Amino acid sequence: MEETYCTKTIILNRTDFREYDSRTTVYSLDKGKLELVARGVKKIKSKLAAHLEPFNLAEIMVVRGRKFDYIGAAASRKCFPNIKGDLEKLAAAGKAVNVFNKLVKAEEADKGTFSLLEEFLGSLDSRELKIGHDLWAGFFTLKLMAQLGYKPELYNCVACNKKITSGENLFDLSRGGLMGGECLNKKGNGALVISDNGVKLLRAIIDNNFTKLKNFKISVKLEEEVKTIISSFCQYHI
Template sequence: MSGHYRATGINLKRQPLGEADLLVTIFTRERGIIRAVAKGAKKARSKLGGRMDLFVVNDLLLYQGRSLDVIEQGETLHSFNHLSRDLGRLGTAQYWAEGILAEGVSGQAHPELFDLFLEHLGRIEGCAPELISGQLVHGLYRLLDVSGVAPGVATCTVSGRVLHSEAAGFSITLGGLVAAEYQKEGQAVLPLTQEQVMALQWLPQPNLPPDVLQAGVWISLERCLRRYLEFYLQRSVRSAALLEVCLG
């Protein structure tokens, strides 16, 4: 079938297109981000309707058009139903999705990033409410890490000295932690306590234990990493404002 291809994708964004169609932005494992039309998806009896909801994972058959691809078939693999029932969980997923969209992995396969995003969607769907903020920051850091742009949290970015869970500063422009003795007057450095530094140094780990996830530092560290992300992307993270209200 010339012009046809299959892809596994996670719906990141959807918007109306005419009276009956939807324009869906999808993060696929095989082709990165694509924008495709789901014809008739707004109709009550459409087989594609529910499959085009946010963060639904589908096995898709698409036709490659001149400007936009067209979704011809979709088989749902996972729907993450619990995300839409809780604003904190949904906001976290949208936060991660906004970062992926801003990085612009259009037409470029990034299976490691896709698998990691899928993994963290599952974690945020199933975790206890008090762990959401910790999972948010952990997922954000790991998504930055697999994209090759995570800030340094193990050593001082100025000297290279290993930081042993000590109070330090965080420099957005230098890209990570700065030891106290290398912080200069007038330098744009965010001061971090020992507890905050210890929490940051857990982030490269694939899993965080519950006692670490329950630490009371994650809201402040989210703001820290958000400023870093916004500096890297050169744009604000719009979903963060609502999420901040949801997570208190």
């Protein structure tokens, strides 16, 4: 008898594989990130295909194979239709999932990481989301990094450990956190100027869930500043 198991997953990516099959990357609640083969999904009559669209939350049955593990059956539970019907939301989800795929290692399950991705997709799907979607993906990136152990130091100077006060501060990419004005001469290559509001927003992103963050009012200037810091910090670790 073939060995099978069922697990809740979020579909991360699907690429063509052989004539009718696809290679599907999923993040599963029980086993973490998995690469699975979905047979026949490119055939018109495929019952699996619709359930395995990227960003879907789906229950799947995995069949262990000698060379690959297969998706034997799938049933989608959440399809996030507003993401799929909006190019801007779709781009933000794509960006976030791409970062997720790069930062999350294979076969390391973590409930907190699973919830974070599910909550991000759910909030992005909401029609009430007023914050720029690209920035929203940035919020997810920073929260994901904190969840995975790359939490930036946002309270004490990464060079001298003194408490960060308002005024002249930097975000040092290589040391992974804030650097106070007294240490500006010690900065490495990758250090970005950060405003007081930028510091407050980074702290708030880590401390609050998506439901709370949804109500934040953020100026265009602050949005650009924080987006640049988060994406630079993320690039540094990828």
